[in-house]
Amino acid sequence: xxxxxxxxxxxxxxxxxxxxxxxxxxxxxxxxxxxxxxxxxxxxxxxxxxxxxxxxxxxxxxxxxxxxxxxxxxxxxxxxxxxxxxxxxxxxxxxxxxxxxxxxxxxxxxxxxxxxxxxxxxxxxxxxxxxxxxxxxxxxxxxxxxxxxxxxxxxxxxxxxxxxxxxxxxxxxxxxxxxxxxxxxxxxxxxxxxxxxxxxxxxxxxxxxxxxxxxxxxxxxxxxxxxxxxxxxxxxxxxxxxxxxxxxxxxxxxxxxxxxxxxxxxxxxxxxxxx
Numbered sequence: 059x060x061x062x063x064x065x066x067x068x069x070x071x072x073x074x075x076x077x078x079x080x081x082x083x084x085x086x087x088x089x090x091x092x093x094x095x096x097x098x099x100x101x102x103x104x105x106x107x108x109x110x111x112x113x114x115x116x117x118x119x120x121x122x123x124x125x126x127x128x129x130x131x132x133x134x135x136x137x138x139x140x141x142x143x144x145x146x147x148x149x150x151x152x153x154x155x156x157x158x159x160x161x162x163x164x165x166x167x168x169x170x171x172x173x174x175x176x177x178x179x180x181x182x183x184x185x186x187x188x189x190x191x192x193x194x195x196x197x198x199x200x201x202x203x204x205x206x207x208x209x210x211x212x213x214x215x216x217x218x219x220x221x222x223x224x225x226x227x228x229x230x231x232x233x234x235x236x237x238x239x240x241x242x243x244x245x246x247x248x249x250x251x252x253x254x255x256x257x258x259x260x261x262x263x264x265x266x267x268x269x270x271x272x273x274x275x276x277x278x279x280x281x282x283x284x285x286x287x288x289x290x291x292x293x294x295x296x297x298x299x300x301x302x303x304x305x306x307x308x309x310x311x312x313x314x315x316x317x318x319x320x321x322x323x324x325x326x327x328x329x330x331x332x333x
């Protein structure tokens with residue numbers, strides 16, 4: 059009787075083990091193997107299984123993005139379907155995704171606010187010279203926005219942008235009516251270039267110190283006292299900060315193709331001359 063019980067338990071355990079579905083990690087490992095074999099469709103499927111089981115699986119989003127790029131290249135086309143995955147990996151802390159997000163966008167920049175593109179598919183937006191007095195509500199739905207130009211408007215508050223558009227790498231708000239920046243600016247932790255030229259700023263909030271990726275900050279044309287300039291330099295020791303007309307703004311390396319022209323395209327990959 060004892061022997062039967064042990065055999066029955068062993069059989070039950072075997073059946074339970076056999077019925078256990080693969081974990082997110084197992085799907086991920088198979089996906090990597092498919093990626094190595096250049097079976098990109100199968101790889102995408104496995105990475106999708108992984109993130110469905112673990113929505114916070116940064117590596118799976120990152121590798122699915124790679125698989126989508128490679129599949130597109132294999133089929134002879136290029137789109138930005140992979141970009142949402144790349145940004146999600148970035149949000150979840152995948153360091154390599156930040157650099158690739160900077161380099162990886164290949165589409166056109168949407169010009170103006172009257173467009174048919176789904177908000178979550180807007181990665182680059184040029185809303186300069188749009189006579190804006192406040193940030194439009196639809197910005198809250200642009201969860202994947204990476205580059206934004208709001209130059210030459212009448213904005214006095216950037217709280218909405220800093221609250222909703224946390225994947226921004228490039229932000230241009232030159233020639234507006236900004237007298238201060240909100241504490242929420244610290245939410246833009248991936249920001250690499252910020253153009254605040256020709257506003258009415260006299261100081262920056264302490265939360266700017268949270269912008270660890272910031273490489274270029276243009277403050278020319280703002281009435282900032284020398285003592286505040288010194289504080290800003292200390293607060294952002296690894297950032298190139300520009301205060302005066304006689305300084306040359308050297309844009310961070312590698313972003314030229316990501317700059318829109320006024321028609322919303324890329325002008326053969328050439329950036330506008332003025333930052």
